[in-house]
Amino acid sequence: MAHTPDSHEAPRHDAEEPLVAELTPDVAPTMEAFLGEVAEHVEEGAQEAKAQAGSVVGPYIAFQHVHKSFGEFVVLDDVNFFVNAGETLCILGRSGVGKSVSLQILMGFLKPDSGTVLVAGQDIAGFNERQMQEVRRKVTMVFQNGALFDSITVGENVAFPLRERGGMSEEEMLQVVKGLLEMVGVAGMEDKLPSDLSTGMKRSVAIARALAAQPTAVLYDEPTTMVDPLMGQLLGDLIQRLKQQLHLTSIVVTHDTRFAENLADRVVFLHEGRARFFGTMAEMRASEDPILREFLALDELVLPY
Numbered sequence: 487m488a489h490t491p492d493s494h495e496a497p498r499h500d501a502e503e504p505l506v507a508e509l510t511p512d513v514a515p516t517m518e519a520f521l522g523e524v525a526e527h528v529e530e531g532a533q534e535a536k537a538q539a540g541s542v543v544g545p546y547i548a549f550q551h552v553h554k555s556f557g558e559f560v561v562l563d564d565v566n567f568f569v570n571a572g573e574t575l576c577i578l579g580r581s582g583v584g585k586s587v588s589l590q591i592l593m594g595f596l597k598p599d600s601g602t603v604l605v606a607g608q609d610i611a612g613f614n615e616r617q618m619q620e621v622r623r624k625v626t627m628v629f630q631n632g633a634l635f636d637s638i639t640v641g642e643n644v645a646f647p648l649r650e651r652g653g654m655s656e657e658e659m660l661q662v663v664k665g666l667l668e669m670v671g672v673a674g675m676e677d678k679l680p681s682d683l684s685t686g687m688k689r690s691v692a693i694a695r696a697l698a699a700q701p702t703a704v705l706y707d708e709p710t711t712m713v714d715p716l717m718g719q720l721l722g723d724l725i726q727r728l729k730q731q732l733h734l735t736s737i738v739v740t741h742d743t744r745f746a747e748n749l750a751d752r753v754v755f756l757h758e759g760r761a762r763f764f765g766t767m768a769e770m771r772a773s774e775d776p777i778l779r780e781f782l783a784l785d786e787l788v789l790p791y
């Protein structure tokens with residue numbers, strides 16, 4: 487991977503490039519073992535979800551006829567989409583169409599008015615907080631602002647899920663924290679406070695913390711907005727490598743159709759309460775639907791590069 491300091495090209499990471507390839511040698515073996523465990527969890531999660539669905543293939547995460555209103559205001563009206571284990575779904579749409587609300591419903595922070603919400607193969611619509619905490623061990627969310635704990639260091643933020651799970655020595659924990667921070671492009675930031683970091687860095691740390699929890703699926707809210715193109719590319723490449731090498735299931739809310747083009751197995755386009763389109767990005771580009779065409783055309787104009 488050629489990269490010079492004055493190069494304007496962001497360094498690219500091929501999806502096949504091992505996640506540990508660029509880690510410092512002192513952490514690489516621990517990280518290899520740690521990521522191996524993540525991949526095992528992911529595989530177990532996929533098998534569990536299949537067993538629950540009683541079939542060989544079944545969605546890992548899905549909305550089935552989901553409705554959600556705030557007072558008179560209908561945000562989601564009979565919305566359907568799914569993502570299979572190991573796949574990536576991008577949720578597209580203009581501002582205010584319910585993309586973040588959809589993620590919050592999947593995490594159980596908001597309840598749908600009706601419909602089935604499948605997460606890790608289970609219908610969570612009627613789950614209580616304790617049951618949701620179990621689900622959130624498997625499916626974690628990376629918020630736009632990172633949602634880090636402000637009063638503790640970056641290193642302690644990433645160590646948090648490791649400590650919660652237990653079974654790791656302090657030395658191993660330090661190595662995993664160091665390795666995860668290197669992997670997400672913010673090496674050496676352990677002792678900083680979240681307030682010392684830029685938006686993109688906070689998001690990277692949030693991804694490191696999400697991975698520390700050894701999830702089976704990660705939901706990302708606008709991972710590439712408000713970050714410079716280099717950081718955006720790094721985060722996009724990382725999400726792709728996590729999919730390719732660990733088979734993590736992902737849902738990514740984004741405005742950026744180029745990002746969706748590179749990453750998504752399928753996209754869902756929300757518009758006026760409905761899932762106006764659900765399919766591949768190529769199918770979306772081929773669609774004659776004037777609303778889709780307008781969204782894609784505007785997106786071409788808005789994107790800076």
Ligand SMILES: Nc1ncnc2c1ncn2[C@@H]1O[C@H](COP(=O)(O)OP(=O)(O)OP(=O)(O)O)[C@@H](O)[C@H]1O
Pocket residue numbers: 556561579580581582583584585586587588
């Ligand atoms: N807790 C809430 N109470 C009342 N209204 C809400 C609540 N959460 C979201 N909304 C409304 O629901 C609509 C959808 O919001 P949402 O944040 O999901 O949009 P979005 O598609 O993610 O937009 P953006 O791209 O701007 O983030 C908005 O009109 C918002 O004001």
